[in-house]
Amino acid sequence: MFMAFSIKKWRVGMLLLPILVFLCSFFIIPLVGLLLHSITDPKFGMQNFAQLLATTTYAKVLYNTFLVSILVTSISLLLGFPLAWCITLVPKGWGRILLNIILLSMWTSLLARTYSWLVLLQSSGVINKILMALGIIDQPIEMVHNMTGVIIGMSYIMIPFIVLPLQACMSAIDPMVLQAASICGASAKTIFFRVFLPLCKPGLFSGGLMVFVMSLGYYITPALLGGVNDMMLPEFIIEQVQNFLNWGMASASAVVLVIITMAMFYVYLKVQTDSPVSSNTGA
Amino acid sequence: MLLSHNSLGWKLKYSLYVTSGAIAAFLVLPIIFIVFLSFGSSQWLIFPPPAWTLKWYIQFFNNPEWIDAAITSLEVACLTSIIATLIAMPASFALVRGRFKGRDYLYSFFTLPMMIPVVIIAVALYSVFLTLGLTGTMFAFVVSHIIVALPFAIISIINSLRLFDKSIEDAAVICGASRLQAIFKVTFPLIKPGIVSGALFAFLASWDEVVISVMMASPDLQTLPVKMWSTLRQDLTPVIAVASTALIILSLFIMIIASFVRKQSNRH
Amino acid sequence: MRKLLKGALIASICSVGAMQCYAQDSITFVSWGGSTQDAQKQAWAIPFSNKTGIKVIQDGPTNYGKLKAMVESGNVQWDVVDVEADFAYRAAAEGLLEPLDFSVINKSKIDPRFVSKYGIGSFYFSFVLAYNKSKIHGAQPTNWNALFDTKDYPGKRALYKWPSPGVLELALLADGVKPKDLYPLDLDRAFKKLDTIKKDIVWWGSGAQSQQLLASGEVSLGQFWNGRIFALQSDGMPVGISWNQNLVMADFLVIPKGAKNKNAAMKFLAYSSSPQGQADFASLTAYAPINEDSPALMEKGLTTYLPTHYSKEQVSLNYKYWAKHGEEIAKRWNAWLLK
Numbered sequence: 001m002f003m004a005f006s007i008k009k010w011r012v013g014m015l016l017l018p019i020l021v022f023l024c025s026f027f028i029i030p031l032v033g034l035l036l037h038s039i040t041d042p043k044f045g046m047q048n049f050a051q052l053l054a055t056t057t058y059a060k061v062l063y064n065t066f067l068v069s070i071l072v073t074s075i076s077l078l079l080g081f082p083l084a085w086c087i088t089l090v091p092k093g094w095g096r097i098l099l100n101i102i103l104l105s106m107w108t109s110l111l112a113r114t115y116s117w118l119v120l121l122q123s124s125g126v127i128n129k130i131l132m133a134l135g136i137i138d139q140p141i142e143m144v145h146n147m148t149g150v151i152i153g154m155s156y157i158m159i160p161f162i163v164l165p166l167q168a169c170m171s172a173i174d175p176m177v178l179q180a181a182s183i184c185g186a187s188a189k190t191i192f193f194r195v196f197l198p199l200c201k202p203g204l205f206s207g208g209l210m211v212f213v214m215s216l217g218y219y220i221t222p223a224l225l226g227g228v229n230d231m232m233l234p235e236f237i238i239e240q241v242q243n244f245l246n247w248g249m250a251s252a253s254a255v256v257l258v259i260i261t262m263a264m265f266y267v268y269l270k271v272q273t274d275s276p277v278s279s280n281t282g283a
Numbered sequence: 284m285l286l287s288h289n290s291l292g293w294k295l296k297y298s299l300y301v302t303s304g305a306i307a308a309f310l311v312l313p314i315i316f317i318v319f320l321s322f323g324s325s326q327w328l329i330f331p332p333p334a335w336t337l338k339w340y341i342q343f344f345n346n347p348e349w350i351d352a353a354i355t356s357l358e359v360a361c362l363t364s365i366i367a368t369l370i371a372m373p374a375s376f377a378l379v380r381g382r383f384k385g386r387d388y389l390y391s392f393f394t395l396p397m398m399i400p401v402v403i404i405a406v407a408l409y410s411v412f413l414t415l416g417l418t419g420t421m422f423a424f425v426v427s428h429i430i431v432a433l434p435f436a437i438i439s440i441i442n443s444l445r446l447f448d449k450s451i452e453d454a455a456v457i458c459g460a461s462r463l464q465a466i467f468k469v470t471f472p473l474i475k476p477g478i479v480s481g482a483l484f485a486f487l488a489s490w491d492e493v494v495i496s497v498m499m500a501s502p503d504l505q506t507l508p509v510k511m512w513s514t515l516r517q518d519l520t521p522v523i524a525v526a527s528t529a530l531i532i533l534s535l536f537i538m539i540i541a542s543f544v545r546k547q548s549n550r551h
Numbered sequence: 552m553r554k555l556l557k558g559a560l561i562a563s564i565c566s567v568g569a570m571q572c573y574a575q576d577s578i579t580f581v582s583w584g585g586s587t588q589d590a591q592k593q594a595w596a597i598p599f600s601n602k603t604g605i606k607v608i609q610d611g612p613t614n615y616g617k618l619k620a621m622v623e624s625g626n627v628q629w630d631v632v633d634v635e636a637d638f639a640y641r642a643a644a645e646g647l648l649e650p651l652d653f654s655v656i657n658k659s660k661i662d663p664r665f666v667s668k669y670g671i672g673s674f675y676f677s678f679v680l681a682y683n684k685s686k687i688h689g690a691q692p693t694n695w696n697a698l699f700d701t702k703d704y705p706g707k708r709a710l711y712k713w714p715s716p717g718v719l720e721l722a723l724l725a726d727g728v729k730p731k732d733l734y735p736l737d738l739d740r741a742f743k744k745l746d747t748i749k750k751d752i753v754w755w756g757s758g759a760q761s762q763q764l765l766a767s768g769e770v771s772l773g774q775f776w777n778g779r780i781f782a783l784q785s786d787g788m789p790v791g792i793s794w795n796q797n798l799v800m801a802d803f804l805v806i807p808k809g810a811k812n813k814n815a816a817m818k819f820l821a822y823s824s825s826p827q828g829q830a831d832f833a834s835l836t837a838y839a840p841i842n843e844d845s846p847a848l849m850e851k852g853l854t855t856y857l858p859t860h861y862s863k864e865q866v867s868l869n870y871k872y873w874a875k876h877g878e879e880i881a882k883r884w885n886a887w888l889l890k
Contacts, residue, residue, distance in 0.1 A: 009383065011377075012377045012381040012383060014373075015373035015374060015376055015377035015381075016373070016374055016377045016389075018369075018370045018373065018374070019370050019371070019373075019374040019393065019433070022370055022429070022433075023392075023393070023396075023430070023433070026408070026411075026426050026427075026429075026430060027395075027396060027404075027430050029411070030404075030407040030408050030410065030411040031399065031403070031404065031407050033407060033410065033411070034403060034406055034407035034410065035403075035407075055882065055886055056886070056889075057882070057885045057886045057889055060889040061885075061889065064889075079306050079309075082299055082302045082303045082306065083303050083306055083307070085299060085303075086299055086300065086303040088286060089286065089287075089291070089299075094300070096542070097307075098303060098307055100538050101307050101310050101311055102310065103483075103534070103538070104311075104314060104531065104534055104535065104538070105310045105311070105313075105314055106483070106487055107530060107531070107534040108313075108314050108317065108527055108530065108531055108534075109491065109507070109508065109511060109523075109526070109527045109530065110491035110493075110508070111491075111493070111508060111511045111512060111515060111523065112317050112511070112523055112524060112526070112527035113313050113314070113317070113527075115328070115515065115523065115524075116313035116314070116316045116317045116320065116524075117313055118328075119316070119320065119328050119330055120312070120313065120316060122767065122769050123707075123769060124767050124768045124769050125330070125767075126316070126330055145753050145754075156309065156310070156313070159306070159310065161484065164439070164480040164483070164484075165438070165439055165442045165477075165480065168439075168442060168443050168446070168476045168477050168480060169442065169446055170286070171476070172443075172446040172447075173286060175286040175287050178285050178286055178287075179287070179290075182290075188285070188292065188295065191285055192285060196285050196286075202442055202445050202446060203442060203446075206438045206439065206441070206442040209394070209438060210397070210434070210435065210438050210484075213394060213397045213398050213434075214397055216398060216400075217397065217398065217399060217400040217401055219400070219401065219402065219493075219494055220493055220494075223756065227753070227754065228712055228754045228888050229749075229888055229889065230889075231885070231888065231889060233400060234400040234401070234402060236885075237400050237402055237403065238402050239713070239714075239881070241402055241406060241615075241616045242614065242615045242616050243615065243638075243713060243714075243715070243877075243881075244641075244877065244878050244881065245615060245616075245619050245641070245642070245645060245647075246878065247406070247619075250402075250403065250406075251403070254399060254400055254403045257398070257399075257400070258395070258398055258399060261398050262391065262398075265391045269387050269391075275386065275387050276387060276390060276441075277378045277379055277386050277387060277390050277441055277445070278379070278386075278445070325766075326786065327762060327763050327766035327767060327783075327786075327788070328763055328767065329766060329767050402616075405616075406616050406620060409616075409617065409620050410620045410623065410624055413620060413621060413624035413626045413628075414624045414625075414626060416626060418626075418628065419628075497612070497614060498614070498616075498617055501610065501628075502579070502608050502609060502610045513583075513584040513585070513611065513612045514584070514585065515757070515759060516583075516584070516585075516612070516756075516757035516758070516759055516760070517583060517584045517585020517586065517587065517588075517612070517757070517758065517759055518585040518586050518759055519759035519760070519762060519763050
């Protein structure tokens with residue numbers, strides 16, 4: 001049945017043409033041109049990769065990058081979920097206000113929000129001052145210029161990227177399905193974990209994917225709120241590109257990042273039974 | 284029951300409200316704080332400031348560069364968002380509806396621009412645009428921003444297309460509509476939230492983009508984040524807070540109008 | 552479609568070409584933005600344009616990646632660029648710069664530390680020890696040792712983030728190395744010294760950030776650019792400074808290889824390095840003139856804020872050494888940071 005209605009091959013080609021032409025001419029060609037530096041700069045060979053792997057520095061940088069990305073993704077999923085749920089539950093009034101708050105925070109310049117966090121979090125900052133005045137702490141807590149700062153700042157920025165797709169997903173769920181489970185005698189807990197959460201999976205996946213991948217290449221927030229001891233890859237690359245004009249090394253480290261991410265993606269696709277692009281009702 | 288306001292147990296309901304209220308407060312906190320900072324007299328962002336002042340507002344409105352940069356940003360972001368969505372829509376359809384091998388891999392290929400650290404994309408594109416003599420043009424800005432924005436549009440639209448129950452569209456076709464008619468009349472309205480959030484994300488990806496924009500900028504064409512970034516690094520000044528406050532007020536204004544319009548249309 | 556695109560491309564390339572023909576009487580000057588570039592515009596660009604009729608277009612901020620991309624592509628849009636001294640030497644070694652024409656630029660009065668075949672000083676400045684007075688109890692810190700004395704001077708320390716001249720040198724000086732024995736740098740010794748305060752360091756990456764850290768009391772003391780401290784003091788902040796063993800660093804002006812308005816750029820450099828040009832810039836920023844005739848042209852009261860006034864206490868950073876060994880030092884540096 002659905003075979004008959006799915007798009008024919010040549011039409012698929014037509015639909016994919018614009019994006020393929022665009023990405024190939026403005027993305028792949030320039031990118032390959034630059035990434036070739038990794039094996040040609042300063043001379044042809046694998047010396048850049050050898051250099052990267054020779055010290056623990058690069059491994060540490062990669063480790064930081066993935067650690068931060070995983071933490072930020074988990075935290076923003078955890079914080080985004082109740083928000084999306086609430087917005088779906090009460091679409092008017094309270095939910096509308098929540099949605100507007102999210103839109104407002106997205107609208108506000110990223111740079112300004114990051115700076116605002118800096119002033120809030122620093123040890124002479126507002127949060128520490130309040131906590132000290134209340135007598136909760138005696139010594140200011142170090143919440144910025146380290147990984148804590150990066151994680152707070154980035155999770156904050158990423159929450160909307162979870163909420164919007166998740167909310168779209170939740171509002172597409174038929175409440176009757178949950179009702180049916182309840183009538184069949186399932187407890188609230190069972191319904192939540194066995195019915196509700198699985199139905200939210202597409203939204204959680206697309207939001208989580210966006211946040212995770214975005215975090216890998218994020219520069220601004222770590223640069224402003226982070227310390228140097230937990231340097232992430234983008235900053236390492238910028239140092240190579242800007243200060244040392246070492247494009248070979250910069251490209252090599254980007255290539256390694258892409259390969260690792262692709263490998264993770266591949267494993268995910270293999271482990272995952274349903275494809276991230278197949279429709280829920282179709283296949 | 285978990286999605287119905289009335290049948291949700293009161294315990295669960297209130298704990299959900301309290302949690303989301305707290306998270307919302309977390310989201311609002313820095314924004315409110317920006318407004319305060321914009322009135323503080325301390326150039327060094329000391330808080331609470333020694334005095335309150337309007338001098339940063341005067342500086343902001345007396346410097347046409349800020350306004351110009353904001354307008355350029357708006358133009359670039361709108362163009363980026365529209366074009367990225369237009370390119371992403373057919374591609375998403377093809378991926379979700381098409382039955383061909385390697386769709387998963389194509390999908391991951393489309394998210395590639397998100398994965399590559401922007402500085403690499405920035406240098407690569409800049410080199411190409413230099414050879415073509417296109418640096419410092421609107422074209423260069425928009426093209427480079429579309430590349431970063433595309434994955435956002437694709438992921439959001441695919442998400443909503445996957446959720447869309449295709450049998451509704453099929454039903455319309457069975458009832459005599461052409462496939463195209465069915466798509467435009469039935470499918471689009473139903474997946475609109477996904478398209479809108481995709482367009483919104485694409486807009487934001489452009490609106491907040493710094494690293495590529497710094498490369499693409501020229502003396503007479505720069506975006507707001509470029510102006511902010513170079514100002515932040517050189518002279519910390521609350522004028523940045525003023526610029527953000529102006530935008531916050533503008534968006535609050537738009538939201539209030541939108542809700543007013545909604546109320547009006549509900550009445551009829 | 553393809554033809555159309557090609558046509559459009561050719562048309563745009565031609566129009567760029569045409570623009571270049573008109574652009575003969577202008578140069579593009581690139582610096583770091585903010586008040587420094589404003590001062591460069593006031594002190595150099597405006598009087599230079601008035602004198603020669605050559606228009607100076609301001610661009611920025613300086614971006615080394617962009618500079619390299621321009622030279623590699625052959626479409627160089629910048630004519631004069633303000634860069635850090637060690638970068639000026641490194642870029643010259645990479646073949647990214649035009650040699651300067653010293654028949655146009657008079658270097659007889661330029662401090663020899665600040666001129667090379669490929670670059671001439673823009674201004675020079677010092678890394679100084681500065682502190683927030685409200686955070687210091689007891690004696691005021693007088694030398695780099697204070698940074699490593701966490702008992703008498705508790706609190707965080709601000710140091711410059713990039714692996715470039717400054718931090719390692721001050722660690723060695725604090726460890727008792729004599730200024731004349733600094734180079735070649737004893738990296739092991741420097742990192743060992745820095746290890747003692749590693750957890751107390753807050754790294755700053757831009758001038759504005761360093762000011763914010765010190766003014767807000769986030770750090771008690773640290774290593775700063777003297778002009779930034781001058782600005783804090785003029786703003787009435789309780790900030791003290793010690794010029795003891797101030798570390799001299801400079802910005803250079805360079806011309807990228809293949810710059811389109813090379814001759815006009817040389818004339819600009821001749822003006823910017825002239826006694827008057829240097830004196831005017833120094834008066835606006837409290838950074839020091841590289842021309843030895845300039846201090847005489849400046850207001851007397853101001854000179855106590857300038858590094859020129861503390862030349863006896865100066866230690867010159869060796870940027871030639873850094874240009875050569877920067878990358879290997881950076882490797883050690885990153886490894887140490889991430890340890």
